[in-house]
Amino acid sequence: MLKLFIGNKTYSSWSLRGWLAAKQSGLPFEEIVVPLYDADWDQRRDSEDFAPSSGKVPILWDGDIVVWDSFAILEFLNERSGGTKFWPKDEAARAMARSMSAEMHSSFMALRRLHCMNTRRVYPAAPLDPDVAKDVARLMDIWAQARARFGGEGDFLFGDFGAADIMFAPVVTRLVTYSIPVARFAEAYMDAVLNHSFMQDWLAAAQEEEWVIDRFEKPAL
Numbered sequence: 001m002l003k004l005f006i007g008n009k010t011y012s013s014w015s016l017r018g019w020l021a022a023k024q025s026g027l028p029f030e031e032i033v034v035p036l037y038d039a040d041w042d043q044r045r046d047s048e049d050f051a052p053s054s055g056k057v058p059i060l061w062d063g064d065i066v067v068w069d070s071f072a073i074l075e076f077l078n079e080r081s082g083g084t085k086f087w088p089k090d091e092a093a094r095a096m097a098r099s100m101s102a103e104m105h106s107s108f109m110a111l112r113r114l115h116c117m118n119t120r121r122v123y124p125a126a127p128l129d130p131d132v133a134k135d136v137a138r139l140m141d142i143w144a145q146a147r148a149r150f151g152g153e154g155d156f157l158f159g160d161f162g163a164a165d166i167m168f169a170p171v172v173t174r175l176v177t178y179s180i181p182v183a184r185f186a187e188a189y190m191d192a193v194l195n196h197s198f199m200q201d202w203l204a205a206a207q208e209e210e211w212v213i214d215r216f217e218k219p220a221l
Contacts, residue, residue: 002029003061004073005049007036009206011216013117013170016202017070018058020166023198024085025077029060035211071105074163086163093150093158100142100157101167108171111135115174116216119206123219125179132180132220139171140183147185155192169193178220 004022006015022029034044034057045055053059053068060067060076067076078086088094110131128136146157146164157164172193175182182190193199 002027003032004029005032005034005057005059005061007034007057008209008211008213009033009202010120010209010211011117011213012036012057013112013173014056014070015058016117016170016173017166018060018073019202020169020198021070021074021077021086021163022060023201024161024163024166025081026085027077027081037213038211071101071167074166078163086166088150088158088160088162090150096146096150097158097162097164100146101164103142104164104167104171108135108139111139111171111174114220115178115180117170117173118177118216119173119203121177121217123178125181126220128180129220136175136180136182139168140186143168143186143189144183147189155189157189161196165193165196169199 002022004018006012006019009015019031022031035041036057044050049061050056050059052066056068058068058070058073060073062076062080067073074086088097110129114129114132143157150158152159154160156162157168172190174180175190176194194203
């Protein structure tokens with residue numbers, strides 16, 4: 001059986017992506033939640049389970065095969081599950097979905113740096129850092145393009161829930177946590193993501209966690 005190591009569900013955005021990918025694959029997997037930055041963190045990072053990723057989560061083991069980085073995990077699970085559950089069938093839609101997912105993986109640094117993921121908090125709206133405002137504007141632009149071109153009658157970026165939605169899911173939680181204004185169409189999309197059964201399960205589990213990491217328990221930096 002697959003074995004997926006993840007961090008705290010309250011705070012770990014990359015773990016959320018890896019976990020959603022595992023759920024989307026439909027493959028059975030064992031989930032192991034590892035508290036981030038606890039007293040055993042440094043020792044745990046040097047263990048055999050985490051050595052290939054230098055202690056980073058998520059990390060996926062399939063027997064003696066190891067995959068780390070959430071995007072790599074997503075692609076591995078796409079192959080393992082038959083290549084039909086993650087990306088749009090239409091070639092143009094698939095190209096755009098991959099481009100958007102890669103951009104999410106490598107960009108939006110200001111939004112990610114200044115607005116940590118915390119699924120248990122909702123802070124009052126506050127003025128945005130100019131670079132964060134640019135990131136949000138870019139999000140609205142590419143989300144609108146995907147919805148207009150390929151959303152069809154579905155609720156998600158490319159109609160059905162898939163890889164692009166998985167990659168943007170943590171950002172959806174950040175927009176909610178920090179009460180960041182979004183376009184009206186984006187509100188409906190965000191609601192669809194948050195109400196997806198996988199996300200509901202994740203958010204419910206986060207509420208039950210007892211761990212608190214002080215550095216992530218504050219309004220935007």
